Each structure stands twice: as structure tokens, then as C-alpha cells.
Amino acid sequence: MMSRTRFLLTVLLALAFLVAGCSLPTTSVPTPTAGPTVAPPTAAPPTAQPQPPTATPAQNTSGACMLTATASVKAYTRPSAQAQVFGTLSSGTQVQAQYRTPDGWYGFEPGVAQAGNVGIFRMRWVYGGKDIQMSGNCGQLPLAPPLPAGVCFFMAMDTTPVYILQGQNLQQIGSLAANQYAAVMGRGPGDWVELNLDSGQNNLHGQGWASLATGGFNGPCDNLPQVQASFPGAATPTPAPTSPPTPQSNETRIQFAAGAITWQAPITGNGNFVFNAMQGQSAEILVLQGGQPADAALAMAAPNGQPLQTYNIGRPDWRGVLPQSGDYHLSIAAPHGLAGMTLRVTIYPLPREPKPVTDTGVGFTLTYDGRYFHPQKPGVFPNEVFGLNLAYKDFFMNTNLQEAFFVMGLEPINNADSCLNTPPEGIAIQSAVGTWRVNGVNYRYYIGDEGAAGNFYHADIFRTYIHSRCITVYLYTHTTNINNYTPGSVTPYDKKGVLAQFKRVFFTLQWP
Known part of the structure; x- marks a missing residue:
């Protein structure tokens, strides 16, 4: 990427000399634009159901059912005016409908990240009334299944x-x-x-x-009634692990809120916790103080009692893939006590389309979700041996994210000292952050950043020496300057969501 920067500087200098000697006509450069966005709601939903529409078709040669707002039109989370308002289609906004209802509602994908919704629940709904022009084969759309408002x-x-x-x-x-x-x-x-x-x-x-x-x-699921029932298995319908550890009455059980993958709370009591998870899920467990790694040691045991980390490691964190289904036990100790410390536990969901990878040449295994990634090396870093392209469109639509890759490199370095103390190449290193331990392997952590001509390149970089090989892992993103777009047309990308997808892959990386 450094060669890219030098090339751009050379081109700019050459252009400067040309402009000095020539009188060139002024040419306007079009401002980058993005697809339609849905504005936040400005009013409460109406209480009365609109009457069936008489729509004016707009010109459309594709055959797809296109909806064009001729005025501000509310979009709802369900096909009902009694449902929650999602946002507003401003006049001139065009969306492609994917479902219809018998009473005149049309469902479309809004083009924003919806990590918590699947299937029909990803749709947002507008009523095809006088303020919606329809064109294409709208009558051939599939009928949506029942989605009444007010139901969880x-x-x-x-x-x-x-x-x-x-x-x-x-x-x-x-x-x-x-x-x-x-x-x-x-x-x-x-x-x-x-x-x-x-x-x-x-x-x-x-x-x-x-x-x-x-x-x-x-839907409205915050105030569900509690159903009194008693049966085995408190969290997941999985077989009980063999040789489970003896239950501890002094443990605090971690309960995740509905739809949440992260639990966080101050550490009180004796520092013993337990959580339930499934085999193959990846996890990140952090003991923090003031938002930074605490001066503490974390011990962790699997459901069958196997120690995954002991106090002797002396680390306040654990990252990796969980080997069994059942209860995991955490114990935290600190030389100066646990006051002021916080425990944060993140359990990532299992891949919906798991794609296991076994690379016998380099000697690693990992698993990625085929719904989010497909194999591709970016050709940006030296010595790339494996790459995954984040191709899930919700992370890119109407944002400044251009590309995102999980990349692995095999470096031509044959000793541990040079491997761990030589900064990685391919991007300007801004800082050395510390060390991450993933599935029992320590990685030196660097941050790299570069920028040129309105483009920004960022990488979280991890370097380790294992099996006599020097390995570099890059979590790489390429973004553009949001100020170069028409105001309001593009939003900053979901950095936290993209990093979570990278972690889901990285935390499955193992070296058998």
C-alpha cells in the first residue's frame, strides 16, 4: 500500500506541472451517491387502516416490482398501521418490493444492517396508497405469511x-x-x-x-409473562456433558438478555461465574478495570472439568472456540482485590452456513460463516496464503465501507525473535497494542493505518511464531472519506459489527 501512496503523489505532481503550463477547461466532478435511505420517523403511526390503493404506474423495464414515493410515506416493521414505525421514505425514494399482502401492503429490504432479524422479519412495509407509484410485476409478488402487529x-x-x-x-x-x-x-x-x-x-x-x-x-417481547415449568436443562436442549464439574452454589450464573450476545457487570462477591454455551461457539471473556485489561488472572474450565486456562497463565482474558456444550466455569483472582473490576462475556452465535477450512500446507484449521464470507485474497499484503472477503451486503449498503478482508500471511522469517519483533509489512504500523491469546496461542497485536486521495486503510494485525512458521493475521478494512459524498446519503459503516464478524472467524483459528 505504500507503493500506492507514492504513485498517487507522483501523479499529483505531474498534474501540477501540466496545470501551470496549460489553460484547461473547468470540469465538474460528480459527487458520489448511494442508494435510498430510510429517514427516522417523525410522527406516531396512524390509528386507521388506509383504504386500498389506486396506484399510478411508473416507467419500469426490468419487470421487478418497484415502489416510488411521491410524498413522505411511513414505513412500518409489520404490514399494519398499528405496527411500530420504522422510518420514512422521502419523496422520490424508490425501493424494490419483495412481498405483498392481500390488503395492499408491500415489503422491501431497507438496506440497513439487521443482524438480529432473519427471513420475513427483515422486510419493512409500506401501504400502496396514493403516495406510492408502482411499476413492474407487482401482482406477481409472493404473498407474505401472517405478520400481525402487537405479537412477539x-x-x-x-x-x-x-x-x-x-x-x-x-x-x-x-x-x-x-x-x-x-x-x-x-x-x-x-x-x-x-x-x-x-x-x-x-x-x-x-x-x-x-x-x-x-x-x-x-416484536413487542419485553414484557412476556413468566411460565412456571420445571424440566432438565436450563438454557439449551443439548445432552448433558460427560463428567460435569461439581455445581458451585457460590457461582453467579450469567444470563444473556433476549437477542444479546454480550453480558457485562461489575465483579462482586468471590469472582466465580458460570455460563452455558454450545460446542463450536466462539467466545471472548475480558476482565476490565477502567475499560482496560485488569491486573487479574482468569481461570476457566469446560463442562467436563477440563481446564481451558489456569491462574498460572496470569491473563485477565480468554478468546477461542468452545469445545463442548454445557456450563463453563470462570474464576477470577487479583492481587489487590476485585473492587472496581468488570467482567464482559461475549458468546458469538454458531455460523448459519458453517464452512470448515483445513490447510495442511500452513497447518491451521478454522471455520467461517458462508452467509457472510467467501474465499478471496485481497492481494494487498505480502505473502498472503489465505483470505476471506466479507461480502454481506448489509455492511456496505449506503455506507463508506468499500472492502473488508480476513487475511493470513506466511512470512519468510525462520526464527521466533525476528518474527515477533519485526513489524508486519504492507501497511504503515501506527502502534503495538499488546498481546492477544487465542485458543492458547499468543499473538503480538499491532494497529496499521494509511490514507490517500480520500481512501483510508486500516488493519488490526496479529503476529505469532508457531510450528517453526511466522504467521500474520490481518483484519483489514478499506473505507472512503464520508465528507466526499452528498450530505446524508452515506453513513459511517458499522465498525463494531464488522469487527465482530472478523472475531467470529479469528477465534476459531487453531494450530493442531
């Missing part, structure tokens, strides 16, 4: 077993496929929810129980 639904993000309660035992009656859903009747113990399977879109009937480990909520 359970969305299956992956295949989700459904059970009935027989006495105090669970008996599986079927499964919800990914993107299917059912109405929620109430919350039970742990992460269990009781479902009305006759309300929603699925192939089951009656009532049943499912776990939030493979699903999430959509």
Missing part, C-alpha cells in the same frame, strides 16, 4: 428443536427450520420460551418449547 414472535435462526413437556421431561415433537417462526406465549426457566405453533409460519401445531440458543425475538 420467536424467529428460528437455525434448525431449532421443539419439545413438549411430559411430566418433568422434554420430548421432541419436531423442529423449526431456519427463518420459520411462531408466536411466543411466555418465558420459562433459563433461555426457554413457550410457543403457540399455530400462530406463525411453521409445519407444527399446538404448543411447544424452544431454546433461544438457536433463535431470537421479534
Whole structure:
């Protein structure tokens, strides 16, 4: 990338000499523009249902059903004027409809990140009234399944077993496929929810129980009734681990809020915690003080009692892939006490489309989610041996993000000292941050940044020496200057969300 910067400087100098000797006509450069955005709501939803529309077709040669707002039009989270208002389509905004309802509503994807929604719940809805022009084959759109306003639904993000309660035992009656859903009747113990399977879109009937480990909520779900029930398994319908550790009465159980992947709280009491997770999920556990790594030691044990990290390591953090399903036990100690410290636990969801990678040449394994990434090396860094291109469109649409890659390099360095003490190449290193430990392997952590001609390049860089190989991992993003766009047309990209996707891959990286 340094060669790119020198090339741009050379071109600019050459242009300066040309301008000095010539009288050139003034040429206006078009301002970059982005696709339509949905503005925040400005008013409460109407209480009356609009009457069926008489729409004026707009010219459209593609055949797709296109909706064009001729005035400000409210968009809703469900096909109902009693649903929550999502935003407003300003006059002139055009969107492509993907679903319709018999009473005149049209669903479209809004082009913003919706990490918590799947399937039909990704749609936003407008009524095809007098302020919407329609063109294309709108009458051929598929009819949307029932989505009444005011109902809390359970969305299956992956295949989700459904059970009935027989006495105090669970008996599986079927499964919800990914993107299917059912109405929620109430919350039970742990992460269990009781479902009305006759309300929603699925192939089951009656009532049943499912776990939030493979699903999430959509709609007004904050005040669900508590359902009194008693059955084995507090959080996930997974078999009990073999040789589980003896339960500790003095442990604090970590309970994640609905739809959340991160739990954080001040450390009180004796510093012992327990959380439940599934085999293959990746995790990041941090002991912090003032937002920085605390002067503390974290010990961690798997459900079968296997130590994943001991106090002897002397680290206040753990990152990696979880080897079993069940309860994980944490214990925190500090030489000066735990006062003022915070525990933060992030458990990333299992990939919806898991793609395992085994590279026998370099000697690593990892797993990525095919829904977000596809294999591709960017050709930016020296000695690239593996790359994944973040291709999930929600991270790019109407933002200044241009490209994002997970990259691995095999460096021509044959000793640990040179590997760990030589800054990585390919981008200007701004600082050495410290050390991350991922699946028991220590990585030297650097931050790299460069900029040229309205483009910015950033990389979180990790270097390790393992199996007599010098390995570099890059979490790389290329963005543009948001001030170069028409004001309001482009927003800053979801940096936290992109980093979370990188971590989901990095934390599965292992060296057998």
C-alpha cells in the first residue's frame, strides 16, 4: 500500500506541472451517491387502516416490482398501521418490493444492517396508497405469511428443536427450520420460551418449547409473562456433558438478555461465574478495570472439568472456540482485590452456513460463516496464503465501507525473535497494542493505518511464531472519506459489527 501512496503523489505532481503550463477547461466532478435511505420517523403511526390503493404506474423495464414515493410515506416493521414505525421514505425514494399482502401492503429490504432479524422479519412495509407509484410485476409478488402487529414472535435462526413437556421431561415433537417462526406465549426457566405453533409460519401445531440458543425475538417481547415449568436443562436442549464439574452454589450464573450476545457487570462477591454455551461457539471473556485489561488472572474450565486456562497463565482474558456444550466455569483472582473490576462475556452465535477450512500446507484449521464470507485474497499484503472477503451486503449498503478482508500471511522469517519483533509489512504500523491469546496461542497485536486521495486503510494485525512458521493475521478494512459524498446519503459503516464478524472467524483459528 505504500507503493500506492507514492504513485498517487507522483501523479499529483505531474498534474501540477501540466496545470501551470496549460489553460484547461473547468470540469465538474460528480459527487458520489448511494442508494435510498430510510429517514427516522417523525410522527406516531396512524390509528386507521388506509383504504386500498389506486396506484399510478411508473416507467419500469426490468419487470421487478418497484415502489416510488411521491410524498413522505411511513414505513412500518409489520404490514399494519398499528405496527411500530420504522422510518420514512422521502419523496422520490424508490425501493424494490419483495412481498405483498392481500390488503395492499408491500415489503422491501431497507438496506440497513439487521443482524438480529432473519427471513420475513427483515422486510419493512409500506401501504400502496396514493403516495406510492408502482411499476413492474407487482401482482406477481409472493404473498407474505401472517405478520400481525402487537405479537412477539420467536424467529428460528437455525434448525431449532421443539419439545413438549411430559411430566418433568422434554420430548421432541419436531423442529423449526431456519427463518420459520411462531408466536411466543411466555418465558420459562433459563433461555426457554413457550410457543403457540399455530400462530406463525411453521409445519407444527399446538404448543411447544424452544431454546433461544438457536433463535431470537421479534416484536413487542419485553414484557412476556413468566411460565412456571420445571424440566432438565436450563438454557439449551443439548445432552448433558460427560463428567460435569461439581455445581458451585457460590457461582453467579450469567444470563444473556433476549437477542444479546454480550453480558457485562461489575465483579462482586468471590469472582466465580458460570455460563452455558454450545460446542463450536466462539467466545471472548475480558476482565476490565477502567475499560482496560485488569491486573487479574482468569481461570476457566469446560463442562467436563477440563481446564481451558489456569491462574498460572496470569491473563485477565480468554478468546477461542468452545469445545463442548454445557456450563463453563470462570474464576477470577487479583492481587489487590476485585473492587472496581468488570467482567464482559461475549458468546458469538454458531455460523448459519458453517464452512470448515483445513490447510495442511500452513497447518491451521478454522471455520467461517458462508452467509457472510467467501474465499478471496485481497492481494494487498505480502505473502498472503489465505483470505476471506466479507461480502454481506448489509455492511456496505449506503455506507463508506468499500472492502473488508480476513487475511493470513506466511512470512519468510525462520526464527521466533525476528518474527515477533519485526513489524508486519504492507501497511504503515501506527502502534503495538499488546498481546492477544487465542485458543492458547499468543499473538503480538499491532494497529496499521494509511490514507490517500480520500481512501483510508486500516488493519488490526496479529503476529505469532508457531510450528517453526511466522504467521500474520490481518483484519483489514478499506473505507472512503464520508465528507466526499452528498450530505446524508452515506453513513459511517458499522465498525463494531464488522469487527465482530472478523472475531467470529479469528477465534476459531487453531494450530493442531
